Amino acid sequence: xxxxxxxxxxxxxxxxxxxxxxxxxxxxxxxxxxxxxxxxxxxxxxxxxxxxxxxxxxxxxxxxxxxxxxxxxxxxxxxxxxxxxxxxxxxxxxxxxxxxxxxxxxxxxxxxxxxxxxxxxxxxxxxxxxxxxxxxxxxxxxxxxxxxxxxxxxxxxxxxxxxxxxxxxxxxxxxxxxxxxxxxxxxxxxxxxxxxxxxxxxxxxxxxxxxxxxxxxxxxxxxxxxxxxxxxxxxxxxxxxxxxxxxxxxxxxxxxxxxxxxxxxxxxxxxxxxxxxxxxxxxxxxxxxxxxxxxxxxxxxxxxxxxxxxxxxxxxxxxxxxxxxxxxxxxxxxxxxxxxxxxxxxxxxxxxxxxxxxxxxxxxxxxxxxxxxxxxxxxxxxxxxxxxxxxxxxxxxxxxxxxxxxxxxxxxxxxxxxxxxxxxxxxxxxxxxxxxxxxxxxxxxxxxxxxxxxxxxxxxxxxxxxxxxxxxxxxxxxxxxxxxxxxxxxxxxxxxxxxxxxxxxxxxxxxxxxxxxxxxxxxxxxxxxxxxxxxxxxxxxxxxxxxxxxxxxxxxxxxxxx
Amino acid sequence: xxxxxxxxxxxxxxxxxxxxxxxxxxxxxxxxxxxxxxxxxxxxxxxxxxxxxxxxxxxxxxxxxxxxxxxxxxxxxxxxxxxxxxxxxxxxxxxxxxxxxxxxxxxxxxxxxxxxxxxxxxxxxxxxxxxxxxxxxxxxxxxxxxxxxxxxxxxxxxxxxxxx
Ligand code: SF4
Ligand code: SF4
Ligand code: SF4
Ligand code: SF4
Numbered sequence: 182x183x184x185x186x187x188x189x190x191x192x193x194x195x196x197x198x199x200x201x202x203x204x205x206x207x208x209x210x211x212x213x214x215x216x217x218x219x220x221x222x223x224x225x226x227x228x229x230x231x232x233x234x235x236x237x238x239x240x241x242x243x244x245x246x247x248x249x250x251x252x253x254x255x256x257x258x259x260x261x262x263x264x265x266x267x268x269x270x271x272x273x274x275x276x277x278x279x280x281x282x283x284x285x286x287x288x289x290x291x292x293x294x295x296x297x298x299x300x301x302x303x304x305x306x307x308x309x310x311x312x313x314x315x316x317x318x319x320x321x322x323x324x325x326x327x328x329x330x331x332x333x334x335x336x337x338x339x340x341x342x343x344x345x346x347x348x349x350x351x352x353x354x355x356x357x358x359x360x361x362x363x364x365x366x367x368x369x370x371x372x373x374x375x376x377x378x379x380x381x382x383x384x385x386x387x388x389x390x391x392x393x394x395x396x397x398x399x400x401x402x403x404x405x406x407x408x409x410x411x412x413x414x415x416x417x418x419x420x421x422x423x424x425x426x427x428x429x430x431x432x433x434x435x436x437x438x439x440x441x442x443x444x445x446x447x448x449x450x451x452x453x454x455x456x457x458x459x460x461x462x463x464x465x466x467x468x469x470x471x472x473x474x475x476x477x478x479x480x481x482x483x484x485x486x487x488x489x490x491x492x493x494x495x496x497x498x499x500x501x502x503x504x505x506x507x508x509x510x511x512x513x514x515x516x517x518x519x520x521x522x523x524x525x526x527x528x529x530x531x532x533x534x535x536x537x538x539x540x541x542x543x544x545x546x547x548x549x550x551x552x553x554x555x556x557x558x559x560x561x562x563x564x565x566x567x568x569x570x571x572x573x574x575x576x577x578x579x580x581x582x583x584x585x586x587x588x589x590x591x592x593x594x595x596x597x598x599x600x601x602x603x604x605x606x607x608x609x610x611x612x613x614x615x616x617x618x619x620x621x622x623x624x625x626x627x628x629x630x631x632x633x634x635x636x637x638x639x640x641x642x643x644x645x646x647x648x649x650x651x652x653x654x655x656x657x658x659x660x661x662x663x664x665x666x667x668x669x670x671x672x673x674x675x676x677x678x679x680x681x682x683x684x685x686x687x688x689x690x691x692x693x694x695x696x697x698x699x700x701x702x703x704x705x706x707x708x709x710x711x712x713x714x715x716x717x718x719x720x721x722x723x724x725x726x727x728x729x730x731x732x733x734x735x736x737x738x739x740x741x742x743x
Numbered sequence: 744x745x746x747x748x749x750x751x752x753x754x755x756x757x758x759x760x761x762x763x764x765x766x767x768x769x770x771x772x773x774x775x776x777x778x779x780x781x782x783x784x785x786x787x788x789x790x791x792x793x794x795x796x797x798x799x800x801x802x803x804x805x806x807x808x809x810x811x812x813x814x815x816x817x818x819x820x821x822x823x824x825x826x827x828x829x830x831x832x833x834x835x836x837x838x839x840x841x842x843x844x845x846x847x848x849x850x851x852x853x854x855x856x857x858x859x860x861x862x863x864x865x866x867x868x869x870x871x872x873x874x875x876x877x878x879x880x881x882x883x884x885x886x887x888x889x890x891x892x893x894x895x896x897x898x899x900x901x902x903x904x905x906x907x
Contacts (some may be wrong), residue, residue, distance in 0.1 A: 280814035390830045393815040668879045671827040
């Protein structure tokens with residue numbers, strides 16, 4: 182195979198690769214602003230200048246094809262001088278308002294200024310002034326002075342979303358970014374430009390000024406906005422989720438996420454007014470907070486009063502595999518065969534980039550975990566029918582606001598003698614419920630979900646609960662949690678008293694005289710991997726950060742390029 | 744162990760003590776007539792020099808605005824995590840300001856790091872050393888107690904410009 186030598190290190194490359202790509206694949210980082218692995222080459226920032234032996238002039242690593250035997254120096258005197266000169270040039274008109282800028286702390290320009298520039302400017306004249314605080318669209322704010330004209334944002338809209346919305350206008354040092362006349366930066370993926378913008382020129386209007394990046398903890402998770410299951414990072418400060426950003430996974434979402442997933446999948450978790458803290462029992466017309474223990478007992482005692490065919494268990498495509506599996510297991514043990522979950526399809530949601538019509542994160546997993554009618558059991562539509570007929574009197578429902586999305590079910594649920602619900606927030610379904618358990622949201626617990634292609638991926642606790650997850654082993658989630666005392670106004674706040682659904686189920690099962698012993702979510706997953714062929718041999722460690730595909734019937738990883 | 748002989752024995756004059764007593768008394772009398780350093784606090788207040796590090800305060804400009812842009816660097820550098828800043832957006836040109844700025848005076852160790860790190864010269868060490876509270880809540884100083892008019896802080900700011 183052909184090789185090139187970068188700074189004395191011999192590396193192999195595939196033909197057609199540029200120097201910067203070959204270097205990246207081999208873990209060598211050549212500084213760059215405008216180049217992005219998923220965008221076309223623009224070659225305008227000139228920071229990636231490198232020296233190539235026997236070439237008279239320096240070349241830009243992003244646009245120069247690697248050739249066999251090429252010898253590249255990224256740190257020779259000539260290359261270093263050129264890079265310093267380019268940095269000084271880029272910084273000429275940069276406002277240096279880092280204390281105000283949201284990008285500070287994760288800014289490429291800041292980073293390179295420390296690493297590669299001389300630390301002083303010879304430019305004594307007045308800097309160019311441009312418009313600051315220009316809303317380009319509903320989600321993105323633009324600061325003209327900070328822009329270094331790398332054109333990444335323009336290329337993103339043109340090439341990835343294929344909706345040209347941004348362009349350069351003016352020339353020289355007056356060049357700036359605008360939206361095309363009559364257009365806004367309002368595509369479904371607009372917030373990705375705030376990630377790829379190497380400086381703080383494009384910022385997330387929802388997150389603006391909420392926190393400095395170093396004050397938040399990040400946790401690797403998966404978006405629950407639809408069945409794509411984009412890999413994400415959850416950013417938390419003072420136990421509140423402040424933003425969600427995409428995490429690179431070539432097999433799922435590449436570098437991107439849609440705006441819906443970023444903005445609409447965490448606010449309900451923060452919302453103290455609507456969160457369910459603890460357990461509630463309906464007395465008269467209102468829900469009264471109850472001790473967890475007495476709510477478990479009450480749920481079990483009430484369940485025992487009915488015949489098995491008067492009861493239906495409903496799982497959820499929003500809950501994890503572990504939660505669904507346990508529900509199915511308890512249903513089977515208890516003798517309930519009316520078992521199903523509701524699918525949520527929104528034909529208007531999907532597109533051919535990332536978004537899928539199935540707007541739940543785990544319908545694949547719910548099915549795999551065994552949420553389906555047992556022998557002589559009924560499926561959801563029939564369950565609703567039977568409730569209306571008075572044949573089914575009890576529903577045990579996991580984390581799904583069915584009453585909101587299915588008016589027919591709402592009507593039927595109102596007729597139930599007993600409705601037990603696990604839910605993160607109060608909603609239409611909990612209004613009808615007789616017993617409510619406060620369930621931990623996806624950002625508060627361990628578990629797995631399976632995306633539409635059959636990729637098993639992990640979620641992890643990013644937010645602390647009143648009862649800490651045992652798998653954390655006492656480890657705190659953020660600096661504030663770690664050092665705060667009850668006397669500090671910044672710590673130990675916004676802590677909700679909710680439990681993962683599998684814990685609640687386990688405790689209810691105990692009252693039903695069905696003893697289960699799981700300490701952590703992985704215990705359940707390990708049991709699943711023994712009992713379900715598709716998950717054979719998997720554990721949380723193997724799933725890792727990027728997940729793995731489930732196996733098909735002959736125990737091969739599920740087809741395709743997963 | 745061998746007994747060590749004293750390197751220097753007392754001289755005859757030292758041995759008879761009297762001259763030494765006279766020397767000591769001379770020092771005592773000398774100090775009796777020297778100017779006094781003790782201050783009758785709290786009737787008389789000690790006014791420290793500009794190099795003194797009293798409690799950290801926020802600089803309030805002449806127009807009643809804080810200088811702070813809520814960059815959070817002081818909160819980050821503060822060794823005992825005494826500072827909490829919450830930023831927000833303002834319509835003013837500087838875009839960003841602290842909606843909440845609190846220093847927990849029970850945590851503060853008067854190290855002056857916050858003042859040193861501040862890029863806006865917005866937090867400085869004052870001359871205020873009179874800190875007494877009767878509850879933990881009271882020890883958390885908010886913007887109301889922290890904001891101090893700039894003319895009270897000029898000598899510290901000058902000192903910083905010279906020596907920082
Ligand atoms: S706004 Fe950001 S991404 Fe767009 S050209 Fe300017 S620096 Fe590049
Ligand atoms: S495409 Fe789906 S999974 Fe990805 S960010 Fe959007 S809603 Fe979330
Ligand atoms: S003086 Fe030191 S301890 Fe006190 S607030 Fe400033 S940085 Fe924190
Ligand atoms: S370092 Fe200065 S500008 Fe930044 S938050 Fe502290 S006081 Fe405000």
